[in-house]
Amino acid sequence: MSDHNTLGEILRERGVSRRGFLKFCTATASMMALPPTMTMAVAEALEKAPRPSVIWLSFQECTGCTESLTRSHAPTIESLIFDHVSLDYHHTLQAASGDAAEAAREEAMHAHHGKYLLVVDGSIPLGDPGFSTIAGISNLDMLKETAEGAAAIIAVGTCAAFGGLPHAAPNPTGAVSVSDIIKDKPIVNVSGCPPIPSVITGVLAHFLTFGGLPELDQYGRPMVFFGQSIHDRCYRRPFYDKGLFAETFDDEGARKGWCLYRLGCKGPMTYNACATMKWNQGTSWPIESGHGCLGCSEPDFWDAGGFYKALSIPTSDLAGAIGTGLGVGAAVGIAAGAMAHKKKTDAEHEREPLTVEQLEGES
Amino acid sequence: MTPTEFLVLTRGPLFDIAVTIFVFGIVLRLFEVLILGRKADLAAARGAEFKPGMATVMRRFVPDREKLQGSPVVTILGYLFHVGFFVCLLLFVPHIELIHSTLGISWPGLPTAMIDAVAVITMLALVGLFINRLNSKLLRFLSTFEDYFLLVVVFLTLFTGYLAFHRIVEPYPTALALHLLSVELMLVIFPFTKLMHTFTAFLGRYYNGAMYGRRGVES
Numbered sequence: 001m002s003d004h005n006t007l008g009e010i011l012r013e014r015g016v017s018r019r020g021f022l023k024f025c026t027a028t029a030s031m032m033a034l035p036p037t038m039t040m041a042v043a044e045a046l047e048k049a050p051r052p053s054v055i056w057l058s059f060q061e062c063t064g065c066t067e068s069l070t071r072s073h074a075p076t077i078e079s080l081i082f083d084h085v086s087l088d089y090h091h092t093l094q095a096a097s098g099d100a101a102e103a104a105r106e107e108a109m110h111a112h113h114g115k116y117l118l119v120v121d122g123s124i125p126l127g128d129p130g131f132s133t134i135a136g137i138s139n140l141d142m143l144k145e146t147a148e149g150a151a152a153i154i155a156v157g158t159c160a161a162f163g164g165l166p167h168a169a170p171n172p173t174g175a176v177s178v179s180d181i182i183k184d185k186p187i188v189n190v191s192g193c194p195p196i197p198s199v200i201t202g203v204l205a206h207f208l209t210f211g212g213l214p215e216l217d218q219y220g221r222p223m224v225f226f227g228q229s230i231h232d233r234c235y236r237r238p239f240y241d242k243g244l245f246a247e248t249f250d251d252e253g254a255r256k257g258w259c260l261y262r263l264g265c266k267g268p269m270t271y272n273a274c275a276t277m278k279w280n281q282g283t284s285w286p287i288e289s290g291h292g293c294l295g296c297s298e299p300d301f302w303d304a305g306g307f308y309k310a311l312s313i314p315t316s317d318l319a320g321a322i323g324t325g326l327g328v329g330a331a332v333g334i335a336a337g338a339m340a341h342k343k344k345t346d347a348e349h350e351r352e353p354l355t356v357e358q359l360e361g362e363s
Numbered sequence: 364m365t366p367t368e369f370l371v372l373t374r375g376p377l378f379d380i381a382v383t384i385f386v387f388g389i390v391l392r393l394f395e396v397l398i399l400g401r402k403a404d405l406a407a408a409r410g411a412e413f414k415p416g417m418a419t420v421m422r423r424f425v426p427d428r429e430k431l432q433g434s435p436v437v438t439i440l441g442y443l444f445h446v447g448f449f450v451c452l453l454l455f456v457p458h459i460e461l462i463h464s465t466l467g468i469s470w471p472g473l474p475t476a477m478i479d480a481v482a483v484i485t486m487l488a489l490v491g492l493f494i495n496r497l498n499s500k501l502l503r504f505l506s507t508f509e510d511y512f513l514l515v516v517v518f519l520t521l522f523t524g525y526l527a528f529h530r531i532v533e534p535y536p537t538a539l540a541l542h543l544l545s546v547e548l549m550l551v552i553f554p555f556t557k558l559m560h561t562f563t564a565f566l567g568r569y570y571n572g573a574m575y576g577r578r579g580v581e582s
């Protein structure tokens with residue numbers, strides 16, 4: 001593939017019809033919350049979009065994010081979009097390894113300096129550089145070096161966005177997120193464990209269409225995908241509002257599809273697009289298949305108090321607290337009561353009644 | 364501190380501390396009151412104590428016509444607030460979940476839309492009570508800092524709960540943590556302020572009724 005191919009050319013080469021392409025553009029426009037009138041503009045921009053060079057760095061990760069994206073489903077236009085980018089370095093997907101791979105990265109960095117997209121999955125260990133290295137280069141050094149010439153960075157997955165699982169207590173490697181290290185580049189956090197594939201491609205499509213990054217929320221996540229909570233878009237919400245809850249995973253409530261709050265659903269604190277975009281080509285999503293949301297797109301979700309504990313339940317030993325309060329309270333109460341009682345009786349005994357003579361003497 | 368850490372802190376250790384102080388304080392104060400007792404009544408009893416005592420506890424739940432006519436605002440808003448507060452506290456599902464997880468008992472909740480409406484009414488009643496206290500010469504004269512402070516603290520528990528429920532404060536963990544924090548503040552000051560009337564009011568009513576009953580008088 002030559003570097004000069006545009007997306008339109010590539011799609012035509014792959015046999016995608018104009019109609020199919022426009023359908024995709026409509027979907028993309030609506031996904032990005034653009035008015036329908038923008039469809040043609042999106043189509044035109046995407047058609048002419050040159051192949052951007054993408055460098056993908058994987059640090060402390062499980063490859064789940066790459067799996068999510070590449071195994072998402074049979075070839076769709078989304079995946080072709082992904083094909084369209086010139087993935088110049090991705091050490092899981094590329095054929096080259098070792099020095100050859102690193103040479104490819106350096107070459108892309110030089111050739112496209114200031115213009116390439118940097119995609120990162122996985123967190124970066126600050127504890128000891130030896131915890132995670134690639135070709136002998138520490139993750140920290142590689143990130144800094146590669147970020148330097150990037151146009152923008154997409155932190156894919158909760159590990160790259162917020163530290164994720166490696167960052168969870170006690171965080172043995174001192175794992176941090178991309179934005180903890182890089183401060184001078186535009187960064188988009190596409191969080192999720194893993195993130196929804198079409199959200200990743202959606203951000204890429206946005207970059208290709210508008211040449212910039214979408215509007216972000218306070219955690220650096222694209223508003224269009226992370227603007228609404230799972231709870232607000234959940235189809236089980238009417239049951240929550242009516243107070244109908246599944247108490248176990250196989251009771252009548254569960255079979256009737258009632259709300260999973262009592263089973264620990266973190267939908268109310270989680271912002272992600274699962275409820276609307278769904279998973280596996282729009283087949284279903286976790287809550288639809290009967291399991292509460294884990295809150296996987298939120299910072300520190302591993303440490304947020306237990307996946308199966310309802311959000312409002314205290315995480316600590318309340319019974320112990322009540323017991324201590326009762327015991328100590330009773331003991332001190334009895335002591336204080338006894339003291340007050342003694343004071344009262346003492347006062348009664350020591351009281352010297354005032355006589356009429358004394359009163360008259362005063363006047 | 365991240366919002367999640369803030370939530371974990373208020374959901375965990377801080378909640379423990381607050382509940383410990385709350386239970387400790389209540390038991391302490393109740394024991395104090397009970398041990399101190401009352402002066403022995405040396406006169407011969409003319410009637411029972413227990414039944415009239417309990418009857419008075421119950422009877423005083425019903426608004427008294429004289430009071431209603433004398434100070435309608437305080438009576439009506441007072442009832443609205445008290446009923447509303449307990450409806451929100453005891454019939455909102457996440458609250459029931461909390462009680463269930465600690466005491467093992469649970470009951471059905473109310474639809475959230477109803478709780479939402481009740482919460483708004485309760486907050487308005489509180490605001491009304493606050494304004495009334497400021498406006499009435501007599502009440503202003505009788506009020507101490509504590510009276511205003513307690514109104515604010517109770518209002519905060521409802522208000523932060525409302526913010527969290529409607530997710531007006533973002534991110535959600537912060538909103539929920541603020542709600543928990545306000546509740547913890549209320550729990551900690553509860554036994555040592557007039558909030559304690561939640562328990563002592565019943566003792567007072569009982570003593571009153573029992574005293575009259577013993578004397579063979581209707582209370």
Ligand code: SF4
Pocket residue numbers: 230231232234235236237238240258259260261265266267268287292293
């Ligand atoms: S299942 Fe979860 S996200 Fe859905 S309504 Fe219940 S609590 Fe909210």
Ligand code: SF4
Pocket residue numbers: 192193230270271272274285286287292293294295296297
């Ligand atoms: S439902 Fe919740 S935990 Fe599951 S993938 Fe979506 S955001 Fe993550």
